[in-house]
Amino acid sequence: MISVTAVEAKRSMSDCEMRLEELAMSTVFSPTPSHIFLRPAPEPLPEGPALVVNDRGRVLRLPYAEVLYLKAEQKYVTLRTAEHSHVLDDTLTELEQRLGDAFIRIHRNALVARRAIRELQLRNDETQADADGWAVRVAPLDEWLAVSRRQVAAVRAALAGEPT
Numbered sequence: 527m528i529s530v531t532a533v534e535a536k537r538s539m540s541d542c543e544m545r546l547e548e549l550a551m552s553t554v555f556s557p558t559p560s561h562i563f564l565r566p567a568p569e570p571l572p573e574g575p576a577l578v579v580n581d582r583g584r585v586l587r588l589p590y591a592e593v594l595y596l597k598a599e600q601k602y603v604t605l606r607t608a609e610h611s612h613v614l615d616d617t618l619t620e621l622e623q624r625l626g627d628a629f630i631r632i633h634r635n636a637l638v639a640r641r642a643i644r645e646l647q648l649r650n651d652e653t654q655a656d657a658d659g660w661a662v663r664v665a666p667l668d669e670w671l672a673v674s675r676r677q678v679a680a681v682r683a684a685l686a687g688e689p690t
Contacts, residue, residue: 577624579605579612586612590628594642594664595671596621598635608666630684632662632673640684646673 576589592607598618605612614621622629622637629637645663649670660673662681673681683689 577605577614577621579614581612588612590625590639593625593629593639594667595636595638596629597637597671606664606667606669627689630677630680632671632677632681634674636671638662638664638671643681643685646678646681646685 574589574591576587577593579586579588588605588607594606594608596614596618597604597606603614603616603618603621605614618635618637622631625637628641629639630643632638642664643662644665647661647663647670648659649661650658660675660678660681661670662673663670
């Protein structure tokens with residue numbers, strides 16, 4: 527049996543307190559910048575409605591605000607953002623209903639974000655036989671998309687900021 531006297535217990539406690547004080551004062555525990563490791567803040571999720579896109583084995587959430595236009599090509603729809611193109615299985619009609627008034631149908635094969643339309647122009651492109659007619663310039667891509675004659679009035683109204 528170990529017996530500790532009151533004097534030994536006090537000395538032992540004061541030794542512990544001194545050691546703790548030394549540790550607290552040492553650089554090991556000091557909050558200097560070299561001892562603080564900061565992780566970058568996680569990227570906040572974009573707010574508002576979004577489309578979910580399957581792209582090469584991964585699932586992406588694309589906010590409507592990033593979508594510039596959607597164009598039907600045969601069985602698929604191509605979704606275009608400022609940086610990427612994605613292929614969707616949805617129909618253009620389904621997407622038009624989901625996207626609402628933020629997008630305007632400019633042709634039977636295309637929907638464009640109202641905010642992305644910069645110009646409506648009557649074009650005569652001799653390099654393509656079917657390129658004669660009206661087209662809109664989509665910013666920031668500076669791509670031209672054909673506008674059907676039936677939709678020209680709606681596109682003009684959208685450029686003027688009028689609801690259709």
